[in-house]
Amino acid sequence: MLSKKSLTLAALLSLSAAYAAPVDPAKSQVRFGFTQMNVPVEGHFKKVAGDISFDLAKPETGKVSLSVELASVDAGSPDANEALKSKEWFDLSRFPRASFSAAGFKSLGGNKFQATGQFSLKGRTANLTVPFTARAEGNGHWLEGSFPLSRLAYKVGEGEWADVGAVADQVQVKFKLFVPR
Numbered sequence: 001m002l003s004k005k006s007l008t009l010a011a012l013l014s015l016s017a018a019y020a021a022p023v024d025p026a027k028s029q030v031r032f033g034f035t036q037m038n039v040p041v042e043g044h045f046k047k048v049a050g051d052i053s054f055d056l057a058k059p060e061t062g063k064v065s066l067s068v069e070l071a072s073v074d075a076g077s078p079d080a081n082e083a084l085k086s087k088e089w090f091d092l093s094r095f096p097r098a099s100f101s102a103a104g105f106k107s108l109g110g111n112k113f114q115a116t117g118q119f120s121l122k123g124r125t126a127n128l129t130v131p132f133t134a135r136a137e138g139n140g141h142w143l144e145g146s147f148p149l150s151r152l153a154y155k156v157g158e159g160e161w162a163d164v165g166a167v168a169d170q171v172q173v174k175f176k177l178f179v180p181r
Helices: 004-017 078-085
Strands: 018-022 029-036 039-045 048-055 063-069 097-109 112-121 124-137 140-150 170-180
Touching: 018 170, 048 140, 048 170, 097 124
Parallel strands: none
Antiparallel strands: 018 048, 029 039, 029 170, 048 063, 063 097, 097 112, 112 124, 124 140, 140 170
């Protein structure tokens, strides 16, 4: 028979591996990079929100619901930021957020995982598989990863901006999310 102390220790250990909480917006970030006229351009979004439920021992039970406020874009200059908010790019008046949601993660071994879910941007939704790593630190967990995204698949950069000679189609998205325990 297990002692009360053993049961308490077992409960604490299981809680340290499982967590469900809102993403900490002050510590979390979503960055992007692409090339324009063969020159690397990097930026980020200042506002990310969402909830993550994740158990390192049972990733298949995980859930994520994230959104990025597109108006919080910072592409390095006021002119670039304003251009990205226009109808040709993000069309903020109609589509103020991008979102990703998934249920059930797949373990790839060595604290590596992937989430396959629905990504929505500019009124279009498609399946997206996102690889990430998970690690505990202090009073929470970090989830970090990156994935390529076709901007043209979501009609980001329409009209004259659809020319991939001017702006590359592939955008590399990088994220670092902190989920407190």
